[in-house]
Amino acid sequence: MKLKMPPYVDRFVDRGGAPRYYFRKRGGPRIPLPGLPWSAEFMAAYKAAAEGQGAVPKGTHAIVRGSVEAAIIGYLGSNDWKQQAQTSRELRKPIIERFRLDYGVHKLRALRRSHVQQIIADKTPSAQSNWLKALRHFAGWAMRENLIATDPCAGVQTARKPQTGGFMTWTEAHVASYRDMYPLGGKPRLALELMLNLGVRISDARQIGPQHIQNGVLTDYRPQKGRTTNGLTINVPVHGDLAKAITAMKVTGATSFLVTSEGNVYTAKYLGQHMREWCNDAKLPECTSHGLRKLCLVRLAEAGCSPHELMSISGHKNLKEVETYTAAASRKKLAVIAMAKRAGIALDVSLPLDKLREAYTAATGAAPVIAGTAA
Template identity: 35%
Template sequence: MVTLKLKYVHEDVDRHGNVRIYFRRRKGAPKIRIQECPGTEAFSKRYHELLAASEAPPVPPTSLNRTPTPGTYRWLCVSYFGSPAFRLLDPSTQRTRRRVLESTFQEPVFPGAKEAFADFPLARITTRVLKVLRDRKADLPGAASDRVKAIRAAFKWALEDELIANNPARDLAKLPLSGTGWHTWTLEEVAQFEKRHPIGTKARLALALFMWTGVRRSDVVLLGKQHARDGWHRFTQYKNRNRKPIIHETPILDVLQEVIDASPTGDLTYLVTAYDRPFTAAGFGNWFRERCNEAGLTGCSAHGLRKAAAASAAENGATSSQLMAIFGWMTLAEAERYTKAARRKKMAGEAMGKLIRTK
């Protein structure tokens, strides 16, 4: 059944009750999974990216079924996919990087050129050549950034493994991103959601877990009673769990415990589907999107709740180091976005009176 009013977008419900969204241009064409949450900027970006790709004229074909020719761009990428460095990445990161790199194989090296990237010799690849791949996504800065990250990672590995003598991707810069990303919930929007979904509902439990734990969507679907001990939640974060695992430890606030005690929960996870099974991260995102729509919050998302919690903590005086501990960030940069914004707001409030002349 299709409830999204977008061309070529289809919804499937699996046996666990998870809604999966696919893009398929025509009957018989492969279905492409859309992982992003409907109604978000990321979903719109991904949809238009797939739409544009499906409308693009065919590129002179390259035989991708045969073994890659050694010393070519595709050979480097395929070698990277089989490397220990790639296998240590989180499964979701592996899927993204593979998809991004494979999507470049049949693109022409330059506009109008017959040569595709797949068989292009590594000896002829320069930073300028790689900029062609990046700049083809200039109208979708997020997709351009994904290309830069994937290409940088592959070439960095190839240099370390001595497949290449120099790294042309080292100086490949990302395009500047516009906007502020996911919408940060306001206090009024939180109150509107709470009014529609009172304590005792699954939706209110999901809201409370985001607001009072600081976890990501990939963690909230795994969090359960077995992670609670002596008034604290303790678990290994899903993100980077293979490369740089981070133990997340935060006290269970009374406001959160009150909601948990009053809510139906699963045995291994607090949040479960209608079939009493744990959510997948994507399935939960779609389910929570519907709960937001029910509350009239079409512009709000689960990730935006995490941003709201961080902004609230910063405005209440949390330091950058404290925010890193709560939200599991590995660098100061992300935390300082919130602490600097909070300081600006506080200084503006203290200084506004100085605009008025006293004499």
């Protein structure tokens, strides 16, 4: 039997099938009502709302059904939003809230491609890309919920990003300076060794722990970035440098090697802030945590690893993403081989790059040149 609602009460059923009740007089704010209709808890909140005493947050206003704001409220409570990676939510939440603040009163069905193009027009190329990714995900959810018929983000163009090469790759000199600053036994050193020797992102370095290591191998670990998209698992033997760093720690967590001073697992954002501070204190302001992952792949490529071998470590699905590392390493090897041919020296081309360079130097009798020295 359908239960009759008190005056000015609306009933909605959310995506999980749970009923929601709101009090709203014409033109007034929507005030959520707890409990079931006519219960003591419900009626106490109803009476307070009817008398204008409901707990209405500062800035609360009428939420119009079919508006952008109403859709965003549903989106932020949906599984589509919650199942995104934490880093994606942290990046996109300010964008969605800004979109809600600027355009929330407008009808969602009136949103067109030209509007989205105009919204992102005055932003930097990187900001345009981030805004479009956030709005596309929102629009995809809205289409599945039948709130809009077509995707207003389809065909929207972003400005071309300048080719910066992304995060700077650490050099071996950077690593040496950092290690000199932070000896074994401390969290700064362990953080570096985790990312450098496993090739993982900071979002994974924060949560890898004893349960992930079996017989000296990081076993069947699925990086966080690929967990919502069925990404590949990785199996990476623990390098001796990492094993020493873990063993040297006086305190590690039960589920994560890296823990805060309170014994909690780091969030990616909090660990990233610490890495920024640690690098700055080591006089390495140009270095970032992601640059360690890139150096790991550079080392593998220069040791002669194939793109597929790199992918088994990095977890990449796209071959093109890792081919850049092997291509750069191949060019460096070819340069040594070419100069050896010019000098009439036969080298074992199967050697990794560093050994090949050593062999060339030994064969030519050339001494390393130190910048800034006088003849």
